[in-house]
Structures are given as C-alpha cells and as structure tokens.
Amino acid sequence: MKLRIAFVLLPAVSAVAGDLPSSSKAPLPAAKAALVGQDVPSRWQFGTGLMWRRIGEVSVTPNLQRGGLADRFFTPNPAAGPANEPADRSYDDGFVNQGAATPGTGLTSFWGYQEDSQVSGDSLSYSLAGGLALDSPLPGRDDADSEPAPFVEISYMVPVREGLWAGMASNFSFLGLDGIVASRMGSSDVTTVDVFPLDGVIPPIAPYSGTFSGPGPLIPNLPANRSFRIDPNGGSTGYLFGADADLYSLAFGGKLRWDNGDRCFLSLGAGVVINYADWDASWRATLLNPDVPGFSSVGAANSDRDFLLGAYLTAGAGFQIDENWSLEGFFRYDWNQSMEGSVGSTPFEIDLSGWSLGAGLNFRF
Numbered sequence: 001m002k003l004r005i006a007f008v009l010l011p012a013v014s015a016v017a018g019d020l021p022s023s024s025k026a027p028l029p030a031a032k033a034a035l036v037g038q039d040v041p042s043r044w045q046f047g048t049g050l051m052w053r054r055i056g057e058v059s060v061t062p063n064l065q066r067g068g069l070a071d072r073f074f075t076p077n078p079a080a081g082p083a084n085e086p087a088d089r090s091y092d093d094g095f096v097n098q099g100a101a102t103p104g105t106g107l108t109s110f111w112g113y114q115e116d117s118q119v120s121g122d123s124l125s126y127s128l129a130g131g132l133a134l135d136s137p138l139p140g141r142d143d144a145d146s147e148p149a150p151f152v153e154i155s156y157m158v159p160v161r162e163g164l165w166a167g168m169a170s171n172f173s174f175l176g177l178d179g180i181v182a183s184r185m186g187s188s189d190v191t192t193v194d195v196f197p198l199d200g201v202i203p204p205i206a207p208y209s210g211t212f213s214g215p216g217p218l219i220p221n222l223p224a225n226r227s228f229r230i231d232p233n234g235g236s237t238g239y240l241f242g243a244d245a246d247l248y249s250l251a252f253g254g255k256l257r258w259d260n261g262d263r264c265f266l267s268l269g270a271g272v273v274i275n276y277a278d279w280d281a282s283w284r285a286t287l288l289n290p291d292v293p294g295f296s297s298v299g300a301a302n303s304d305r306d307f308l309l310g311a312y313l314t315a316g317a318g319f320q321i322d323e324n325w326s327l328e329g330f331f332r333y334d335w336n337q338s339m340e341g342s343v344g345s346t347p348f349e350i351d352l353s354g355w356s357l358g359a360g361l362n363f364r365f
Contacts, residue, residue, distance in 0.1 A: 042364040043167070047153040047328065049360020051173060055334070057144040057351040058179030060241045062137040064285065067345030072287035072298060076228060077130035080192045083226040089194070091126035093118060096196060098221055100213045107218040112209035119203055124196045124219065131190025132288055133230055137183035137239035144354060149175040151358065155255055169255040169269055177245040177350065185285070187235040194223035237286035237295060243348060245279035245339065251312050263320040267328065273310035275352060277339050279303060283346055300344040308352060310336030318362070329359040 065073055081087025086106070088097040093115060099108035118125050150173065157167035201217045210216040253271010260266075280303035289296045316330030336352035 042324075043157055045155045045157065045362050045364050047155075047360045047362035049151060049328075049358055051149045051151055051332070051356045051358035052146050053149045053173075053175055053334075053354060053356040054144055054146045055175075055336075055352050055354030056147065056177040056179060056245075058142040058181060058241075058243055058348060059139070059351075060141065060181045060283075060346065060348045061139045062183065062239060062241070062283070063345045063347070064239075064287075065136055067300075069287065069298065071290040073134045073136060074190070075132050075288045075290055076190050076192045077128050078291075079130070080126075080128045080194060080226075083194070083223055086221050089126075089221075091128045091194070094126050096126070096194075096219070096221060096223075097212075099210075099218075101218060102221050105218075106220055106222065108221045109210045109214035109216040109218055110212045111219055112207070113203070114207045116206045118206070119198075122198045122200065123224070124198055124203060126194050126196070127229075128192045128194075129189065131192060131228070132294075133188040133190050134237060134288060135186045135188075137185055137285065140181040140183050140241075142179040142181050144351065147175055147177065149173045149249075149356070151360070153360070153362075157255065157257060163259045163261060165257040165259070167255055169253065169271075171249075171251040173249050173251075175247040175249070177243075177247055179243050179350065181241040183239040185237050185239055186232060187237060188230045188232045191229040191231070193227045193229060195225040196220055197224045239283065239285040241281070241283040241343075241346070241348065243279060243281035243341075243350065245277050245350060247352065248276040248278075249334075250274045253312070259320070265318050265320065265326075267314075267316040267318065267330070269312075269314045269316075271312060273312050273334060273336060275308040275310060275336055277306045277308060277350075277352075279306070279339065279341060279350075281341060281343050281348060283343055300346070302341065302343045304341055306339055306341075308337040308339060310334050310352070324364045326362045326364075327359070328362055330357075332356040332358065 079090040081089045086098050086102055094113035097110040099110035102108045151171055153171040155169035157165040160166050196219050251271055251273045253269055255269040257265055257267045282301035284299035286295050287298045312332055312334045314330050314332035316328050318326050318328030320326045333355045334353055339350040339352055341348055
C-alpha cells in the first residue's frame with residue numbers, strides 16, 4: 001500500500017513544479033552554460049587590423065680595405081715609380097731616371113736635383129706631391145623606426161570559469177623594413193719622400209742635371225728609404241649603405257581573455273614567433289682611382305633569405321559590439337634573432353626586436 005502511494009505522489013510533484021513562476025528558471029552564465037552543454041558564443045574568432053612596429057635598427061661595419069680595396073684609400077703620385085724595382089722617377093725637385101749603367105749595376109748617371117738643401121750627410125732626398133689618401137668609413141647605424149604592419153589573427157577560446165576564457169591564437173603579419181647608413185670619409189694630400197744613398201759620391205752644386213750615358217757621378221736608381229707625408233686638405237667623399245627587407249612573421253601561442261560583464265574585456269598572450277626575412281643590401285662609395293690620382297665610384301650588392309626565431313608577449317583591451325563583433329587594441333613586444341648578412345667584406349645587422357601597437361576588428365564564427 002505504501003508503494004502505491006509513492007507512485008501517486010510523483011505526478012503531483014511534477015505538476016506543481018511545472019506551475020512555478022518562469023523567473024525561477026534563471027539562465028546559467030556563459031561559462032557555466034558551456035560546461036553543461038548549453039549554447040554559448042562561438043569559440044572561433046577571426047581578426048584583422050594594423051600594427052605599428054618599432055623595429056629595424058641597422059648597424060653597419062664597413063671593412064672596405066679588407067675587401068681588396070686598400071689601394072683605393074691610399075694612392076701616391078705614380079711619377080715616383082715603384083720603390084722596389086728600377087724606374088724613371090720624376091720629383092718636384094729633381095729626377096732619378098734609369099741610365100746606361102742601370103741594367104748591369106743598378107746605378108745611374110741620369111739624375112738631377114735643384115736645391116743644395118736636398119743633400120744631408122751621405123744621402124740625397126727628393127719629394128713629390130700629388131698623391132691622395134682617404135679615411136676609412138666608420139661604423140654607423142640607422143635608428144629604429146615605426147612602420148605599419150597589417151595582420152590577421154585566428155584564435156580558439158574555451159570558457160574555464162565565469163568571465164574567463166583560455167585558448168590558442170595565431171597571428172600573421174607583414175612588415176617592410178629599410179635602412180640607410182651614410183659615412184663621411186675625409187681626404188688628405190700625400191707627398192712621397194724618397195732618400196737615395198750617395199755612397200761617398202759628392203754631388204755637383206745644385207742645380208744639377210745628368211745625362212743618360214754620362215759621364216757623371218753614379219747613384220742608385222732605387223731609393224734606400226721611402227716615406228709619405230699626409231696632410232688633411234679639408235675635402236671628403238661619401239660612403240652610403242642601404243638595406244631593404246620584407247619580414248613575414250607567424251606568431252603562435254596561448255591567450256587568456258577576461259570579460260567584465262559590461263562588454264569590455266582584457267586579454268593577455270605569449271608564445272613563439274617564426275620570422276622569414278627576404279632582404280637585399282648594397283653599398284656605394286667614392287674612392288680613389290689607383291691608376292691616376294683622382295676619384296671614382298665603387299659599389300657592391302647582395303641578397304639572401306633567412307628564417308629567424310623569436311618570442312612575444314602581448315596585452316590588450318577591447319569592446320564587444322555584439323555577440324559576434326568586437327574591437328580590440330593591444331601592445332606587443334617581440335624578442336627576435338637579429339638578421340645578419342654581408343655585402344662583400346662589409347657585414348651588417350638588422351635588429352628585429354621591438355614593440356608594436358595594434359588595433360583590429362574581430363568576428364566570431
């Protein structure tokens with residue numbers, strides 16, 4: 001009899017429950033609703049926008065003299081001839097040419113000088129102006145600059161508690177970098193000073209001019225000592241380095257989002273970055289002409305591609321327009337490997353680390 005009464009009471013309790021006011025059936029919060037399987041906003045979100053990235057400091061260390069260009073920075077007047085082999089030598093204050101005796105003895109009677117002061121003890125000196133010298137370009141850099149970088153982002157977020165979402169996000173951006181480094185190279189006049197041994201010969205009183213076949217006193221055709229006097233002349237030339245790089249960055253990591261219940265939200269993310277850099281660089285400088293004292297343009301170029309790793313940290317804030325659309329702004333900092341390359345013997349480096357400010361429009365789908 002008790003069992004029968006229980007079955008009679010159950011329908012009654014159900015009926016009473018069905019008559020409760022609708023206000024007692026309050027909806028669950030979004031996070032709790034998701035945990036019990038009710039409908040929540042989509043967990044997938046797509047966003048696009050623009051970042052301003054401050055990266056790209058370019059550092060250059062010109063090593064032009066190590067690249068086979070040493071003779072383009074120091075060019076004495078060639079009229080003095082080579083110091084280590086017989087030659088006809090013309091100076092501002094005389095000459096020492098090859099004479100009839102030079103092939104067999106290395107001596108010559110075909111020489112002359114203009115001033116008695118050129119004789120000092122047992123030696124005779126000559127000078128020849130008309131050479132040029134350049135300072136080597138100094139290392140330089142082009143400071144980082146802010147450049148626009150469009151981006152797209154896709155994320156997948158799941159609720160973990162009321163108002164708090166966690167998931168993964170992937171961001172792809174493109175940035176065009178360029179840098180220019182200029183360096184001034186001061187110029188100087190070069191005077192060649194050659195000293196010839198007299199070996200006991202007493203030179204005739206100046207001015208004196210010998211002949212090819214003699215007769216006349218013989219002196220060596222090769223100088224015993226050669227030195228140079230360098231006098232800055234106030235002039236200069238220029239060195240210019242330029243680099244361009246297209247930087248493609250794929251960032252992937254974790255993301256947290258906190259909704260305050262009033263359409264505003266905060267976000268925090270961190271992860272890794274894979275950068276692909278496609279670059280080309282070149283330099284051009286006005287250097288000396290080694291054949292004839294004067295100037296001419298010299299340059300070189302190179303290009304390459306590199307994969308560079310990094311990490312990022314980002315923090316953002318946004319506004320939920322409706323269930324699907326939202327606006328979000330963020331600050332991000334990237335720690336990346338520097339891009340290194342060389343143009344001939346001139347190495348350079350582009351710093352890819354730096355901060356970004358961005359804003360975008362998001363859509364849940």
